[in-house]
Amino acid sequence: MAEQAGAGGAKVMRPKEAVVMGAGVVGVATALALQSYGVAVTLIDRGEPGMECSYGNSGAISPGSVAPLALPGILKTVPGMLLDQDGPLSIAWKHFPKAASWLVAFAQSAEPRRVAAAAARLNDLYHGAVDAHETMAQRLGVPELFIRQGHLHLYPDAAAAEKDAMGWKLREQYGYQVEQLDRAGIEALEPNAPQGYAYGRFLADHGTILNPLRYVQAMVDAFVRRGGTLARAKVRALHITPDGWAVKTGDAALDKQRWTQVVVAAGAWAPQLLRPLGMLLPVESQRGYHAQFAGAQHLVGRTVVLADKKVFIAPMEGGLRVGGTVEIAGLKAPPNPRRAAGIERIARTAFPALAQHQAQHWMGHRPCLPGSVPVVGHIDSIPGLWLAVGHGHLGLTGSLPTAQRIATGMCGPQALPFWQLRTAG
Numbered sequence: 001m002a003e004q005a006g007a008g009g010a011k012v013m014r015p016k017e018a019v020v021m022g023a024g025v026v027g028v029a030t031a032l033a034l035q036s037y038g039v040a041v042t043l044i045d046r047g048e049p050g051m052e053c054s055y056g057n058s059g060a061i062s063p064g065s066v067a068p069l070a071l072p073g074i075l076k077t078v079p080g081m082l083l084d085q086d087g088p089l090s091i092a093w094k095h096f097p098k099a100a101s102w103l104v105a106f107a108q109s110a111e112p113r114r115v116a117a118a119a120a121r122l123n124d125l126y127h128g129a130v131d132a133h134e135t136m137a138q139r140l141g142v143p144e145l146f147i148r149q150g151h152l153h154l155y156p157d158a159a160a161a162e163k164d165a166m167g168w169k170l171r172e173q174y175g176y177q178v179e180q181l182d183r184a185g186i187e188a189l190e191p192n193a194p195q196g197y198a199y200g201r202f203l204a205d206h207g208t209i210l211n212p213l214r215y216v217q218a219m220v221d222a223f224v225r226r227g228g229t230l231a232r233a234k235v236r237a238l239h240i241t242p243d244g245w246a247v248k249t250g251d252a253a254l255d256k257q258r259w260t261q262v263v264v265a266a267g268a269w270a271p272q273l274l275r276p277l278g279m280l281l282p283v284e285s286q287r288g289y290h291a292q293f294a295g296a297q298h299l300v301g302r303t304v305v306l307a308d309k310k311v312f313i314a315p316m317e318g319g320l321r322v323g324g325t326v327e328i329a330g331l332k333a334p335p336n337p338r339r340a341a342g343i344e345r346i347a348r349t350a351f352p353a354l355a356q357h358q359a360q361h362w363m364g365h366r367p368c369l370p371g372s373v374p375v376v377g378h379i380d381s382i383p384g385l386w387l388a389v390g391h392g393h394l395g396l397t398g399s400l401p402t403a404q405r406i407a408t409g410m411c412g413p414q415a416l417p418f419w420q421l422r423t424a425g
Helices: 024-034 074-082 094-108 112-126 127-140 158-163 166-174 183-189 212-225 250-256 267-277 337-350 352-356 393-411
Strands: 002-004 015-023 040-045 089-091 151-155 178-179 199-203 208-209 227-232 237-241 244-248 260-264 285-294 301-307 311-316 319-326 358-367 373-377 385-389
Touching: 002 337, 015 024, 015 244, 024 040, 024 260, 024 385, 024 393, 040 212, 074 227, 112 166, 112 393, 127 178, 127 208, 127 212, 127 393, 151 158, 151 183, 158 166, 158 199, 178 183, 183 199, 212 227, 227 301, 237 267, 244 250, 244 260, 267 358, 267 385, 285 337, 285 393, 311 337, 319 337, 337 352, 337 358, 385 393
Parallel strands: 015 040, 015 260, 040 227, 089 319, 151 301, 260 385
Antiparallel strands: 002 373, 151 199, 178 199, 237 244, 285 319, 285 358, 301 311, 311 319, 373 385
């Protein structure tokens, strides 16, 4: 089985070539990292890089999010969330039979001992992510995309915050400084903070990417300028031959190529590629939605979280982005307009000034494992196969550390992390 986040990669000689499948932020960062250490990399995706989950996320760089999604007591909250029309959780009952085993495993992962182990692994992976992304944005020539203004979590009162006590204790356990704020303190940071929120918790050392798509595109541009190969094709199958790894895409030139190493970073679509290899990876799409209001980014100055609604608000280059919800409905079902409308209602209630702004809606697939810990590393039983899958809601945060793990595992220890190298030249 693959090593999970926090474990060391397999010891192999530096390969001459590798193929990375999936051009979201995790796959693109991995391609750039391998290239930075001298590997000739082919990056394959069926569409434009960054246009899936990476396109619509909230831009949060949140290394303090060490608490897994399943915490003790989670099952008690599920009925209430499902009954709330605008609640943070929705399950499409047609998909329930397929998702049942994942949901059972998710509930089992809330056992305290498993939560503690998951938090340790997540902290090990995400620690240092803010500095890494700040340096990467500078190296790529897009420093304006990164801000370190912290994350402000808002609650109606201290009693509401106490419901999230375990998550906050885990943050503090791993050294994250949490400032408690009253309404005056909240307004000092965010003058337009929604009414009805009298208690805040502030993580000053967190960051935000103001345009995740443009950030991914800057990585891709650097990768291609330095000789990397970007191929747009749908990978239908992946198999190993006596000459190395082969992919089946329908593109004759690609299908003839062979690689000694392959990295699967295909997000929620990874299980489809791995199943024929005998791997059953329990990834479920937690479909997320956002509503973006053009021209309204001035309403907040940083990532703001309405914790009771499980909604993230961020000042994007193109407007105010309000995102959240977990919808379990699989990969094939069309977007549910009711979920997007619910996000929009929450946003308009929180910020009356949005009455003058129209909203654009988006839905994407977050690749989630039951225990919230991504699989990052080499599959010991299958030579040359590496996974970077299952980052859930934290793909942007974990992208650079994950890429470094894969590159170090494949190429050996390095003097500098790849984001400190001349990635944009």
